[in-house]
Amino acid sequence: MTKPRKKNRLCSLLGIEHPIVQGGMIYNSGAKLAAAVSNAGGLGLIGAGSMRPELFGEQIRKARGLTENPIGVNLPLLYANSRECLEVALAEGVKIFFTSAGSPKRAIGPLKKAGCVVVHVAASRELAIKCEDAGCDAVVVEGFEAGGHNGRDEITTMVLVPECVQAVSIPVIAAGGIATGEQMVAAMALGAEAVQIGSRFAVTVEGSGHAKFKDAVVAAGAGDTQLVMKAHVPVRLLKNEFRDQVMALENQGADREELADLLGSGRARAGMLEGDLDQGELEIGQVAGLIDDIPEVAELMTRLLDQYHSTLTRLCRE
Numbered sequence: 445m446t447k448p449r450k451k452n453r454l455c456s457l458l459g460i461e462h463p464i465v466q467g468g469m470i471y472n473s474g475a476k477l478a479a480a481v482s483n484a485g486g487l488g489l490i491g492a493g494s495m496r497p498e499l500f501g502e503q504i505r506k507a508r509g510l511t512e513n514p515i516g517v518n519l520p521l522l523y524a525n526s527r528e529c530l531e532v533a534l535a536e537g538v539k540i541f542f543t544s545a546g547s548p549k550r551a552i553g554p555l556k557k558a559g560c561v562v563v564h565v566a567a568s569r570e571l572a573i574k575c576e577d578a579g580c581d582a583v584v585v586e587g588f589e590a591g592g593h594n595g596r597d598e599i600t601t602m603v604l605v606p607e608c609v610q611a612v613s614i615p616v617i618a619a620g621g622i623a624t625g626e627q628m629v630a631a632m633a634l635g636a637e638a639v640q641i642g643s644r645f646a647v648t649v650e651g652s653g654h655a656k657f658k659d660a661v662v663a664a665g666a667g668d669t670q671l672v673m674k675a676h677v678p679v680r681l682l683k684n685e686f687r688d689q690v691m692a693l694e695n696q697g698a699d700r701e702e703l704a705d706l707l708g709s710g711r712a713r714a715g716m717l718e719g720d721l722d723q724g725e726l727e728i729g730q731v732a733g734l735i736d737d738i739p740e741v742a743e744l745m746t747r748l749l750d751q752y753h754s755t756l757t758r759l760c761r762e
């Protein structure tokens with residue numbers, strides 16, 4: 445695997461070799477995926493979003509058995525059991541927390557007290573500034589292309605990254621629409637110090653999603669996803685019958701409760717973990733159009749880094 449020339453401050457902060465973070469992804473980011481990414485020199489995150497606290501603790505211990513490199517956790521703050529998951533991760537000695545979906549202020553106190561690195565996910569310049577003010581060590585800025593939950597303002601990664609780099613002095617990690625080394629170079633050229641990749645890592649051998657979900661992403665084009673539920677919790681989904689139901693409800697002017705009822709019936713689990721491609725919720729980013737295979741993580745990381753370094757070399761020559 446090609447070695448980076450020198451560590452930037454984000455790699456130093458996280459104790460990793462390559463500036464690549466695997467984003468937390470409900471039903472897709474368990475111990476195997478996180479450990480494989482960390483073993484390849486990136487940072488793997490175990491996603492708490494779809495786990496009960498006991499399972500979350502088990503997955504942290506399992507990942508520890510699979511890698512000696514640093515791993516972190518992703519903790520969405522909107523779930524009822526977020527605080528319990530936070531306590532489980534602290535008790536397990538986790539030192540790197542990527543929080544999301546809520547105010548960074550909700551969790552940062554106990555995490556900083558325990559000496560953890562805290563990174564929050566923001567989809568706007570305003571929230572990135574709040575992350576810095578709250579004391580976060582870095583911020584993930586996630587553009588509108590990204591899979592999963594998203595901001596309402598539809599700001600693309602290409603615009604959001606430079607906006608946030610100008611606005612904060614903590615390191616910025618770019619997310620949304622990155623699946624190749626060429627896209628990594630673009631993000632770094634905009635001032636990011638690392639990238640967070642979700643969709644591309646979901647579609648790997650080690651991703652814990654259902655094989656049918658991975659195959660559906662391989663078959664999908666960039667225009668096959670859509671950001672829906674902007675009035676409730678905006679989320680980018682693969683177009684299917686479930687997406688049609690969501691759209692129909694939205695068009696009828698459904699309120700948050702009605703949309704929450706539709707979502708709250710295990711649709712994400714059905715779609716991504718159990719492979720129900722019609723009635724399930726299939727979260728994926730626009731980069732679905734660039735995802736054509738299901739590699740092992742080690743192979744994917746080698747590919748990303750080779751593309752990254754050969755693109756830098758080409759640009760320096762031109």
Ligand SMILES: Cc1cc2nc3c(=O)[nH]c(=O)nc-3n(C[C@H](O)[C@H](O)[C@H](O)COP(=O)(O)O)c2cc1C
Pocket residue numbers: 466467468469470472491493494518520543544545565586589590591592593619620621622640641642643644646716727728729730731
């Ligand atoms: C299937 C899926 C589930 C996701 N779940 C979460 C989550 O639980 N918490 C979170 O902070 N972000 C979540 N995300 C967002 C990712 O962590 C990451 O920021 C995003 O995927 C980056 O954009 P990309 O998909 O274009 O790579 C999810 C993304 C996907 C594709």
